Amino acid sequence: MKTILNNAILCSTDYNYISYLKKFLNSIEETKVNADIFVRLVDFTVEQVNEIKLEYDCNVIVERPNLNNKKNILKDVDKAMHHVYGVDLLKTGRKNIKKLLYSERSVYTCHSRFKTINSLLQKGYKNILSLDVDTLIVNDINHIFQNLKNDLYVVPQTEKGQEYYFHNEGLLLIKNTNQSKKFFKYVEEYIFNEKKWIGWNIDTEALEAAYKDNNISLGFLSDKYKDRKFRDDSFMWSGDSINKYNEKFVS
Numbered sequence: 148m149k150t151i152l153n154n155a156i157l158c159s160t161d162y163n164y165i166s167y168l169k170k171f172l173n174s175i176e177e178t179k180v181n182a183d184i185f186v187r188l189v190d191f192t193v194e195q196v197n198e199i200k201l202e203y204d205c206n207v208i209v210e211r212p213n214l215n216n217k218k219n220i221l222k223d224v225d226k227a228m229h230h231v232y233g234v235d236l237l238k239t240g241r242k243n244i245k246k247l248l249y250s251e252r253s254v255y256t257c258h259s260r261f262k263t264i265n266s267l268l269q270k271g272y273k274n275i276l277s278l279d280v281d282t283l284i285v286n287d288i289n290h291i292f293q294n295l296k297n298d299l300y301v302v303p304q305t306e307k308g309q310e311y312y313f314h315n316e317g318l319l320l321i322k323n324t325n326q327s328k329k330f331f332k333y334v335e336e337y338i339f340n341e342k343k344w345i346g347w348n349i350d351t352e353a354l355e356a357a358y359k360d361n362n363i364s365l366g367f368l369s370d371k372y373k374d375r376k377f378r379d380d381s382f383m384w385s386g387d388s389i390n391k392y393n394e395k396f397v398s
Contacts, residue, residue: 154182154292155272158280159260161189161216161252167281172203174284181289182276187263189256190214208263214252249347258344261335261353264321268328279317283384288372291382295322297366299330302373312365313354317385318373326363333357 156175160168168186175184184205188196189212196209260277267275274292300320304311321327337353338344346352358365374381 152271152273154274154276155185155267156180156182156276156278157185157187157260157263157267158278158282159187159189159256159263160280161256162191162195163216163253164280165195168199169202171278171280171282171284172205174282176203178284178287179289180284182292183272185263185267187256187259189259190216190252208266210259210262212252212255214250214255216250216252218248218250251345254347255344257347258338258350261331261338261350264319264331265328265335268321268323268331271323273323275319275321275323277319277321278383279385281386282317284382285384286380286382288382291320291368291372295320295366297364298322298324298327299363300366300368302368302370312358313351315373316350316354318368318383320366320368326361330357330361330363333361 158168158171172184172186175182184203185208186199186205187208187210188199189210191199191209191211196207199205199207264275264277274295276291298321301312302315302318304314306314321331334350334353334357337356338349343349343353357363371378371381372383373385374383375386377384
């Protein structure tokens with residue numbers, strides 16, 4: 148595979164999300180994104196790794212921390228689910244209880260993307276796009292990498308009149324600068340020192356702390372790059388939904 152050291156897209160997954168990963172990679176191929184693809188595979192077997200290598204033109208990073216995959220309610224997941232789904236832990240029914248169940252492996256896998264970000268920054272990639280594995284790219288996004296002025300771009304979210312920069316942390320567009328390298332080194336150390344990664348919302352907390360303590364320029368993208376309503380004119384659809392996959396790139 149030719150490495151252009153220009154644009155990179157990354158995600159992380161364990162095998163429970165293999166169907167999401169395949170649809171994500173299919174959408175990248177379908178929309179002809181001009182970037183090298185990096186997928187961190189957490190606790191994949193050799194056979195499962197080969198399954199991805201044989202089917203897709205992507206770089207794989209295999210990590211086997213051998214974490215517990217037993218589903219349970221982890222620290223602060225109930226608050227996270229209330230934020231995303233409006234779920235009340237005390238009043239929710241059995242169907243929504245399933246949304247509250249996460250394993251150590253799934254939480255670690257989500258946060259491990261910061262390890263990949265720092266690795267790609269050190270490799271020298273000019274622009275890096277970090278995405279959740281349940282993302283679908285539905286229209287041409289090659290323009291997103293052009294003429295970046297800021298160190299970091301996010302999709303801000305407004306709640307009750309207050310704007311939050313890092314509540315949509317599943318999309319991070321990064322320009323490789325000295326400032327962004329310092330910023331994401333700070334984030335990775337914040338999350339993985341003293342096993343803080345076990346907290347579901349620790350990534351948002353780490354990003355907010357890094358923004359407070361580091362000199363970094365922040366730019367903003369529209370919600371067309373992280374669209375949970377699945378509009379035709381958006382660039383990326385995000386968030387788990389059966390309807391999303393029935394409408395686009397069904398495998």
